[in-house]
Amino acid sequence: MTNDREVCVIGAGTAGICAARHSLASGMKTTVFEQTGSVGGTWVYTDSIGKDEFGMDVHSSMYKGLHTNLPKEIMGYPDFPIPKQEKSYIPAEDMLKFLNSYADTFGVTNTVNFYHHVIRIRPYKGKWEVIVKDLRKELVKTLFFDYVVVCNGHYHTPAFANFEGIDTFKGRSVHSHDYRDAMPFKNETVLVIGAGPSGMDLAHEVSKIAEKVILSHHLPEKPKTVFNDNVVQKPDPIGIHDGYYVEFADGTQEYCNVILHCIGYKYSFPFLSVDCGISVDDNYVNPLYKHCINIKYPTMAFIGLPFYVCASQMMDLQTRFVFTYFSGRKELPSKVEMQDDTDAEMEQRWSKGLKKRQAHMMGPDQCKYYTDLAETAGIENLKPVITKLHNESSQRFLDDLLHFRKDVFRIVDDETFIKVN
Numbered sequence: 374m375t376n377d378r379e380v381c382v383i384g385a386g387t388a389g390i391c392a393a394r395h396s397l398a399s400g401m402k403t404t405v406f407e408q409t410g411s412v413g414g415t416w417v418y419t420d421s422i423g424k425d426e427f428g429m430d431v432h433s434s435m436y437k438g439l440h441t442n443l444p445k446e447i448m449g450y451p452d453f454p455i456p457k458q459e460k461s462y463i464p465a466e467d468m469l470k471f472l473n474s475y476a477d478t479f480g481v482t483n484t485v486n487f488y489h490h491v492i493r494i495r496p497y498k499g500k501w502e503v504i505v506k507d508l509r510k511e512l513v514k515t516l517f518f519d520y521v522v523v524c525n526g527h528y529h530t531p532a533f534a535n536f537e538g539i540d541t542f543k544g545r546s547v548h549s550h551d552y553r554d555a556m557p558f559k560n561e562t563v564l565v566i567g568a569g570p571s572g573m574d575l576a577h578e579v580s581k582i583a584e585k586v587i588l589s590h591h592l593p594e595k596p597k598t599v600f601n602d603n604v605v606q607k608p609d610p611i612g613i614h615d616g617y618y619v620e621f622a623d624g625t626q627e628y629c630n631v632i633l634h635c636i637g638y639k640y641s642f643p644f645l646s647v648d649c650g651i652s653v654d655d656n657y658v659n660p661l662y663k664h665c666i667n668i669k670y671p672t673m674a675f676i677g678l679p680f681y682v683c684a685s686q687m688m689d690l691q692t693r694f695v696f697t698y699f700s701g702r703k704e705l706p707s708k709v710e711m712q713d714d715t716d717a718e719m720e721q722r723w724s725k726g727l728k729k730r731q732a733h734m735m736g737p738d739q740c741k742y743y744t745d746l747a748e749t750a751g752i753e754n755l756k757p758v759i760t761k762l763h764n765e766s767s768q769r770f771l772d773d774l775l776h777f778r779k780d781v782f783r784i785v786d787d788e789t790f791i792k793v794n
């Protein structure tokens with residue numbers, strides 16, 4: 374299949390290489406811009422924090438020794454699984470090797486312009502004007518494309534906990550984005566805020582050498598995990614006293630000299646001009662049809678925004694959804710219909726009490742989203758076993774953080790998995 378339309382993909386992480394693969398498969402001229410020198414995005418470990426060699430914010434949030442928090446059986450792409458190996462929870466280096474092998478296999482690596490930072494995008498005379506800087510040559514170019522696929526990730530712009538008196542804290546404040554290993558926390562009393570995957574993992578890692586760890590969160594139920602003896606759990610922090618004493622929602626106080634913020638990240642698209650019509654309000658990216666197509670300009674798509682999902686699997690489905698329309702195989706509904714569809718979904722979310730920051734959260738309901746994408750575009754859905762294993766693994770993570778990565782799973786058929794140890 375050939376097609377003379379030109380596609381610009383921003384980022385060569387898990388989402389970008391998938392978008393480029395399907396763009397190429399649709400016969401479209403495909404250009405990927407990647408600001409670093411590698412494929413793999415956040416899976417590329419670096420010792421650096423703060424700024425990189427070009428003075429840009431370090432993108433990766435990877436830390437030393439990280440093993441996946443989901444089994445490899447659901448971390449591959451639907452038709453390109455992670456090769457067989459004894460363990461299910463694999464080291465970050467293996468995940469990175471896998472992403473490189475995917476990009477090589479589908480001819481994506483050759484389409485990537487490395488060290489190219491996208492500075493600005495705006496709609497211009499029916500096309501997308503993309504201003505990009507070649508970081509090594511310090512050269513700025515202006516190029517034009519028919520379609521833009523935004524794959525810049527959403528684990529790179531840290532969100533910090535904000536509560537009364539936080540600016541009077543006299544100790545050290547660190548975000549999980551800048552965590553590389555536990556050494557800087559040796560013998561410290563560390564308040565870890567947030568009990569998502571990073572907060573839970575880092576509370577445990579830090580507790581191995583810290584004096585004490587206070588894990589503060591608002592999970593409806595305390596995780597069943599039995600942490601080391603030097604870990605205590607507290608509700609949300611509500612104030613700071615005398616520079617170092619944190620008050621919690623239950624009225625208790627704890628001393629700490631380091632705060633490790635693990636409350637997540639902000640969606641950020643600094644390269645989108647306001648004319649693109651996309652706003653981000655408390656992590657609600659709006660207006661998007663099915664969480665991925667820009668309703669104002671439906672030739673722009675975003676891959677990978679939803680969270681609590683099987684990321685690579687969902688990215689592949691979203692990409693096939695998007696390219697069904699970009700390639701002209703199917704026509705999108707009108708803008709009004711797309712907006713009505715989105716409004717109806719968001720109304721349901723707000724009526725359940727979800728906040729804007731949960732607009733793109735999927736969790737146990739993720740299979741409804743997958744089915745919706747597949748049925749709407751008439752494309753193959755993800756296998757139900759993927760969601761089932763995701764839910765099982767997420768529960769095991771909460772129940773037994775210290776041992777869940779020893780589990781080994783095998784997928785038996787489209788519906789069933791077994792635990793083999």
Ligand code: FAD
Pocket residue numbers: 383384385386387388389406407408409413414415416432434435436439440441442443448489490491492524525526527528529571644676677683684685
């Ligand atoms: P990224 O991997 O962040 O890639 C985005 C790419 O875009 C980067 O290469 C970046 O350099 C590039 N870029 C950004 N801006 C520009 C620009 N302006 N111009 C050019 N290039 C640009 N998920 C799981 O499924 N299982 C796990 O076990 C797991 N563990 C994780 C552990 C950590 C510490 C973190 C941070 C995340 C983890 N995730 C995990 C989530 C993981 O981030 C996603 O699964 C997935 O890798 C995200 O891919 P992405 O392509 O959307 O973003």
